[in-house]
Amino acid sequence: MATVAPATPSTPKERDWTKPQAMAIPKEGYFKLQDGRYGPVYPRTPACYGFTLIAKIKPGREDAIRAYGKTIEKAIADLPEALATLKLHYLRWVLFDIGKDTYFMYQGIFDTDFDKYTEDAVALFTKLGVNTTFENLEGFPEDWKTNVPAFVKFVREHQCPSFLEYGEYPFVTADEIKKALKLKAAFADMLDLMQ
Amino acid sequence: MSALQQSHRISRDPTKQSDQSASLDLDDIQHFLMSRPPARAARYEFLAFKTGSEGRAWLTGLIDKVGTASVVGSSLLDARWVTVGFTWNGLQMLGVDDASLATFPEEFRQGMAARAGVLGTTGANHPDHWVGGLASPNLHAIVVLFARDVAERERCRQEHANYLKQRDGVKLLSALDLEAIPPFDYAHEHFGYRDRLSQPVIEGTGVEPTPGSGPPIKPGEFFLGYPDEEGPAAGLPQPETLSRNGSYVAYLRMEEHVGAFRDFLRAHGETPEQQELIAAKLMGRWRSGAPLVLAPDKDDPKLGADSQRNNDFNYAKMDPHGYGCPLGAHIRRMNPRDTAVNMNRRKMIRRGGTYGPPLPEGVPDDGTERGIAAFVGCASLVRQFEFAMNVWANDPNFHELGNERDPIFGTQDGTFDMTIPKRPIRKKIKGLPAFTTIRAGAYFFLPGIRALRYLASLSDGL
Numbered sequence: 001m002a003t004v005a006p007a008t009p010s011t012p013k014e015r016d017w018t019k020p021q022a023m024a025i026p027k028e029g030y031f032k033l034q035d036g037r038y039g040p041v042y043p044r045t046p047a048c049y050g051f052t053l054i055a056k057i058k059p060g061r062e063d064a065i066r067a068y069g070k071t072i073e074k075a076i077a078d079l080p081e082a083l084a085t086l087k088l089h090y091l092r093w094v095l096f097d098i099g100k101d102t103y104f105m106y107q108g109i110f111d112t113d114f115d116k117y118t119e120d121a122v123a124l125f126t127k128l129g130v131n132t133t134f135e136n137l138e139g140f141p142e143d144w145k146t147n148v149p150a151f152v153k154f155v156r157e158h159q160c161p162s163f164l165e166y167g168e169y170p171f172v173t174a175d176e177i178k179k180a181l182k183l184k185a186a187f188a189d190m191l192d193l194m195q
Numbered sequence: 196m197s198a199l200q201q202s203h204r205i206s207r208d209p210t211k212q213s214d215q216s217a218s219l220d221l222d223d224i225q226h227f228l229m230s231r232p233p234a235r236a237a238r239y240e241f242l243a244f245k246t247g248s249e250g251r252a253w254l255t256g257l258i259d260k261v262g263t264a265s266v267v268g269s270s271l272l273d274a275r276w277v278t279v280g281f282t283w284n285g286l287q288m289l290g291v292d293d294a295s296l297a298t299f300p301e302e303f304r305q306g307m308a309a310r311a312g313v314l315g316t317t318g319a320n321h322p323d324h325w326v327g328g329l330a331s332p333n334l335h336a337i338v339v340l341f342a343r344d345v346a347e348r349e350r351c352r353q354e355h356a357n358y359l360k361q362r363d364g365v366k367l368l369s370a371l372d373l374e375a376i377p378p379f380d381y382a383h384e385h386f387g388y389r390d391r392l393s394q395p396v397i398e399g400t401g402v403e404p405t406p407g408s409g410p411p412i413k414p415g416e417f418f419l420g421y422p423d424e425e426g427p428a429a430g431l432p433q434p435e436t437l438s439r440n441g442s443y444v445a446y447l448r449m450e451e452h453v454g455a456f457r458d459f460l461r462a463h464g465e466t467p468e469q470q471e472l473i474a475a476k477l478m479g480r481w482r483s484g485a486p487l488v489l490a491p492d493k494d495d496p497k498l499g500a501d502s503q504r505n506n507d508f509n510y511a512k513m514d515p516h517g518y519g520c521p522l523g524a525h526i527r528r529m530n531p532r533d534t535a536v537n538m539n540r541r542k543m544i545r546r547g548g549t550y551g552p553p554l555p556e557g558v559p560d561d562g563t564e565r566g567i568a569a570f571v572g573c574a575s576l577v578r579q580f581e582f583a584m585n586v587w588a589n590d591p592n593f594h595e596l597g598n599e600r601d602p603i604f605g606t607q608d609g610t611f612d613m614t615i616p617k618r619p620i621r622k623k624i625k626g627l628p629a630f631t632t633i634r635a636g637a638y639f640f641l642p643g644i645r646a647l648r649y650l651a652s653l654s655d656g657l
Contacts, residue, residue, distance in 0.1 A: 037585055115583070119537075146427070175595055
């Protein structure tokens with residue numbers, strides 16, 4: 001994240017993974033307005049960077065969106081590293097109704113900045129040749145493959161910032177977790193070899 | 196970073212040009228990003244127009260002096276090369292209408308000074324401290340003059356000064372003179388690092404990329420109106436006459452604190468060899484140009500000078516942990532090669548040179564400003580230049596480093612570190628000082644020649 005001043009009350013030196021931490025976030029989604037390339041910078045919280053996008057789906061597109069679940073499942077099974085670029089921890093896709101309308105919620109937790117994530121995602125979807133499920137959402141720019149700023153604008157307009165985030169092991173990145181697990185496995189192997 | 200061309204010159208063999216080159220309109224594109232003339236001196240003049248008509252009249256008399264990509268570099272007799280660019284305010288002043296102005300990208304409309312938060316130009320680097328009036332909305336145009344030598348630069352300076360005397364409504368806000376620093380047989384900057392080792396090659400120009408530099412990049416990454424790495428050109432500013440064959444350039448005047456840099460090397464290395472190693476770790480290359488990935492322990496000047504070898508390396512396979520080139524070293528940040536994605540969409544063309552007198556070795560800093568005044572050319576400032584500044588140069592968590600910025604080029608205030616991976620235990624330098632300060636900057640649009648004529652033909656109030 002290209003924060004040019006501390007974006008949150010926590011500086012890296014205070015980030016202690018052994019101490020669970022909660023962070024209440026102002027309504028705007030940030031503590032102090034800092035300009036990112038496409039809009040305000042959202043802070044890194046004890047639950048890392050993230051987004052929660054909520055958008056109304058086009059009528060009759062629910063099945064198409066649900067089918068997308070299988071598409072992504074297969075894409076990742078075939079190519080487990082497909083989304084490595086995005087530095088993700090988790091993604092969640094949810095559909096829910098409000099009255100007669102169906103809404104789509106897309107939630108992600110990741111370790112790069114918001115704008116970089118979005119730019120990388122566009123490039124990735126274009127490269128993999130997969131259409132995005134966003135095409136089933138109202139107001140999504142049809143020219144998203146060639147118009148990255150419009151894609152980013154849509155994402156930012158539908159972002160609902162958290163007002164509270166919690167981390168059991170705050171600020172730890174996915175890479176650090178993987179490194180720790182690798183180290184654990186290596187130690188286990190080493191101990192086996194010493195028997 | 197970039198320095199003035201000394202004696203080398205990219206030769207373009209027309210017989211080698213691919214089919215794509217036919218579509219590159221070399222008669223219309225300004226030479227600036229396409230060819231690098233053999234200049235040893237330069238002058239940048241920053242201009243303000245009092246009225247649109249005066250600005251247009253000034254431009255009308257200058258268009259024929261602007262070098263095109265087809266002409267520059269084709270004659271050994273050339274002695275000076277002229278480039279013209281405008282800020283968004285400048286385009287407005289020249290009479291571009293509001294509808295057209297609104298089609299330019301947001302970051303260009305705002306201008307570089309307003310993007311300080313995005314770029315990370317804070318603290319001493321903040322536009323409030325910039326010199327030469329570049330953070331002012333009155334900055335409308337730039338003329339870049341590259342000259343074969345200082346005498347030719349001075350002749351041109353006088354000629355343009357005489358021309359401006361006839362144009363009451365065009366004011367010289369400020370100017371910067373640049374000269375290559377000795378020794379002249381290779382490009383380098385004031386800290387002594389060999390420069391210009393890794394530059395993208397534009398597809399269709401017939402230039403062969405040096406080994407390790409990757410394939411040629413689609414022209415649309417640098418010139419508007421051509422296919423880019425994602426496909427056909429899209430979202431161009433209107434009218435097309437104005438945008439086609441144009442480029443954006445980000446200008447940065449970066450002071451180099453040579454005394455502080457040398458003090459730092461002495462403080463962190465007891466012997467000259469150790470000091471050279473520290474200098475190399477900050478940059479990712481020895482000052483000779485030899486990359487640490489290929490020469491991790493000892494300088495190899497022959498390798499540094501060999502363009503067929505000095506860029507032929509990667510990080511993911513050859514130095515994944517940074518034992519040679521630290522993860523946060525300047526060149527590993529500004530060109531992460533195979534450890535980043537979408538690299539072909541982040542390429543930029545650098546131009547520019549050194550200004551100020553060199554500081555001789557062993558002499559304390561004399562307080563004179565010296566540094567690099569360079570341009571970064573691209574088709575999208577937000578995707579290319581601002582990304583590099585925001586994510587690569589100034590992201591404290593780049594490569595999971597946690598509390599580091601680019602050691603040479605990042606905004607440093609003594610609170611960031613530099614990690615040097617080393618077996619068995621890494622070395623961490625705490626509280627890196629600022630070796631550079633951004634003293635000025637601006638975004639310009641470099642129109643094609645037809646677009647310059649279009650601008651000159653506009654009128655007020657349309």
